[in-house]
Amino acid sequence: MNTAPLDAEAAYAALRAALAETLAAQPERRIHLIGIHSGGAWVARRLHLDLKLPTPLGALSSAFHRDDYGRRGLPAEMKATDLPFEIGGADIVLVDDILYTGRTVRAALNELFDFGRPARVELAVLLDRGGRELPIEARYCGARHALRPGQSFVLSHVPEPAPAGRFRLVIEDQELQPAAR
Numbered sequence: 001m002n003t004a005p006l007d008a009e010a011a012y013a014a015l016r017a018a019l020a021e022t023l024a025a026q027p028e029r030r031i032h033l034i035g036i037h038s039g040g041a042w043v044a045r046r047l048h049l050d051l052k053l054p055t056p057l058g059a060l061s062s063a064f065h066r067d068d069y070g071r072r073g074l075p076a077e078m079k080a081t082d083l084p085f086e087i088g089g090a091d092i093v094l095v096d097d098i099l100y101t102g103r104t105v106r107a108a109l110n111e112l113f114d115f116g117r118p119a120r121v122e123l124a125v126l127l128d129r130g131g132r133e134l135p136i137e138a139r140y141c142g143a144r145h146a147l148r149p150g151q152s153f154v155l156s157h158v159p160e161p162a163p164a165g166r167f168r169l170v171i172e173d174q175e176l177q178p179a180a181r
Contacts, residue, residue: 006145008155008167011126012043015142016050019093019124022140023051031091033124034058036108037079039097039155043126046165047095058083060094062107087116093140097155099125102134127169129153150174 023029032055035044041059048057059082094108105123112118124140129147147153156168 006127006143006153006169008126008169011142011169012046012167013142015043015124015126015140016047018140018142019047020051029091030055031093032056032058032085033093033095034060034083034112036094036096036104037061037063039126040095041079042155042157042165042167043097043124044095047124056084058085060108060111062104062111081111081115083115087112087118090116090118092118092121093124094121095124097126098153099123099128099136099138099141100131102132102136105136106134126155126167127153147171 023031031053033044033048033053035041035058037059044057044059047053059079061079061081092112094105094112096104096108099105109121112121122139123136125138126142128138128141128144130144131146145153150173151171152174154170154172156170157166
C-alpha cells in the first residue's frame with residue numbers, strides 16, 4: 001500500500017469517477033446511495049449531488065449493530081438511520097469514508113437488512129487503509145493508504161473560505177491503552 005501523503009480531494013475525485021464510469025456503462029441501473037454516519041454520510045451526500053442521482057439519498061447508523069458496542073459505547077452525537085425509499089429489491093451503494101477492519105461495514109449491513117433485502121449492495125469508500133479483520137472489500141475506492149500501528153485517519157471538512165463540502169484527511173496518533181492488569 002502507498003504511504004505517501006494523501007490528498008482527500010484527489011481520493012474523492014477518483015471515487016466519483018469510478019462511480020460515474022459504472023453509471024455511464026450501465027445507464028439502466030437505479031442506484032441508491034446510503035452513507036454510513038458520519039464520514040460516509042458526508043461523502044455520500046457530496047457524491048449524490050455531484051452525480052446528480054435521481055434516487056433519494058439515505059443515511060445509516062451502525063452504532064447499535066457493532067460487535068464492539070460495549071467497549072466503544074455510543075458516539076457523542078448519535079445520528080438516526082434515514083432510509084426514504086424501499087430497501088427490498090433496491091440496488092444500493094453503501095458509502096463509508098475509511099475502510100479499515102470491516103467491522104463498521106458488517107454492522108451497517110446488519111442494520112440495512114433490518115429494513116429489507118436489497119437486490120444488490122456494493123461498497124464505496126473514500127479510503128482503504130488495509131488491516132481487514134473481516135472479508136470485506138470495496139467495489140469503488142478513492143485511494144489506498146496504509147498507516148503504522150497506533151495511527152488513524154480523521155476525515156473533516158476544510159474550513160472556510162474554501163469551497164463548501166471539500167474534504168481533508170489528517171493522520172492522528174492514537175493514545176495507547178494501558179495494559180490490562
